[in-house]
Structure formats: structure tokens, C-alpha cells
Amino acid sequence: MSKATPRLAIKDLQHKYGDRPVIEGLTFTLRAGQAIALVGPNGAGKTTVLKCIVGGAEPAAGEILLDGTPIDERAEAVRRDVATLLDDLDFFPDLTAAEHLDLLARAHGNATPEDLVDTLLDDIGLLAAADQLPGSLSSGQRRRLALATTLVRPRKLLVLDEPEARLDVDGVKWLAERLIQEKKSGTAILFASHEPSLVEAVADSIVTLTPLP
Numbered sequence: 001m002s003k004a005t006p007r008l009a010i011k012d013l014q015h016k017y018g019d020r021p022v023i024e025g026l027t028f029t030l031r032a033g034q035a036i037a038l039v040g041p042n043g044a045g046k047t048t049v050l051k052c053i054v055g056g057a058e059p060a061a062g063e064i065l066l067d068g069t070p071i072d073e074r075a076e077a078v079r080r081d082v083a084t085l086l087d088d089l090d091f092f093p094d095l096t097a098a099e100h101l102d103l104l105a106r107a108h109g110n111a112t113p114e115d116l117v118d119t120l121l122d123d124i125g126l127l128a129a130a131d132q133l134p135g136s137l138s139s140g141q142r143r144r145l146a147l148a149t150t151l152v153r154p155r156k157l158l159v160l161d162e163p164e165a166r167l168d169v170d171g172v173k174w175l176a177e178r179l180i181q182e183k184k185s186g187t188a189i190l191f192a193s194h195e196p197s198l199v200e201a202v203a204d205s206i207v208t209l210t211p212l213p
């Protein structure tokens, strides 16, 4: 791959639900170590764009390239390199917060994730809740755990839909710092957000969507 190849390239993307166009002619590129924020009012199509990238929606037209190759969410490289948080995660009811992170780290090839899991739990403010089952966590704590699932595994591209949802003020600050740190380590980030402070702190550029008539 050439140095100039963007991590993610979206070219003339279109999406329709039935006959109704929701995305038309969307084009942008995202480079390693950079973040793009997708902004726009409710219903503008932000989640739809993210779903087109990670496989939850089929584009009507256009190209989505990951490191120069058409993205296929079933491909091993895509499953390895793209960490996604769209809706709330379905957690296993019988696995603790720590066990969720441990399981994911191991599934992605880390045979000794204990230290990583402890550090991350501490980082996201869930150390005291490490042994709690998801059903006993608050909604904000579950959201923090969901975010942590994207950070406990390898990643070259983070795709996040409203990562600020249900976080408290300190949580949003933590998230901004964490995403800035991610960029420094070379991760590319595409996130949809309604939180101006997060967009301002993290995004290198902003793509604004408007609902189509």
C-alpha cells in the first residue's frame, strides 16, 4: 500500500431505503491518525453511512475502500482492523464486565490480556464494577463497557456512532482524551456525534449531512 493511500475512502456513496434516497454523492477520505466527525440533525443519515461501512446496510452505489481495497466486512483483515460501536451491545448476561473484555481480547489473539483488561477497566472507571454482570451496571456504565470493547482489541479504524451517548461530563472528557490518544497511535476514527465539545476536541475535519427532501 502506498503511503498516500487513505485508510478509508468513500466515493460517491448513495443509499436508499426502498425508493427513498437517504445518502447521495457522499465523498470523503480518512487517513491514519486522523478523525472525521459526521454531524447533522436527527435523520440526516449518519448512522446509515456508518452501517454502509461496517456492513449493516448495502450502498445503492459508490465505493468504500479500506486501505485501497473495497471493504468486505466478512474479510479477515476487516474483522481484525475495524473496531465498531454502533448500537448498544448485546452483552452476555452471565459474563462480568472484566470477562467481556478478557474474552474479546483473547478472541483477537491476545493470550494474556489480564494487565490490558485491568488498565482499561481503570481507565474507563469500571475497576470497582469489574466483577458485576451487565444487568447490574448503570446504563452509563454499560456504555463505558461497550466503548471499552472497541479498545481492548486490535484496531486500525474505529467506527463509532454517538460514542458520547449516556456518558456523564467526565465520561465525555475521558472519551475525548482517549480518542486523541488513539489518533496519536495511528488509529483512524470516523464518528457520528451530537456533542460539539467532542467534535471540537477530536475531529480533524467535519462532514455535515443534511436530510434529503
Ligand SMILES: Nc1ncnc2c1ncn2[C@@H]1O[C@H](COP(=O)(O)OP(=O)(O)OP(=O)(O)O)[C@@H](O)[C@H]1O
Residues within 6 Å of the ligand: 017, 022, 040, 041, 042, 043, 044, 045, 046, 047, 048, 049, 192
Ligand atoms: N431501516 C430503515 N428503514 C427505512 N428507513 C430508515 C431505516 N433506517 C433509517 N431510516 C431512515 O433514514 C434516515 C436516516 O437515518 P439515520 O439513522 O441514518 O440518521 P442519523 O443521522 O443517524 O440520525 P440520528 O441523529 O437520529 O441518529 C431517516 O429518515 C430514517 O428514518
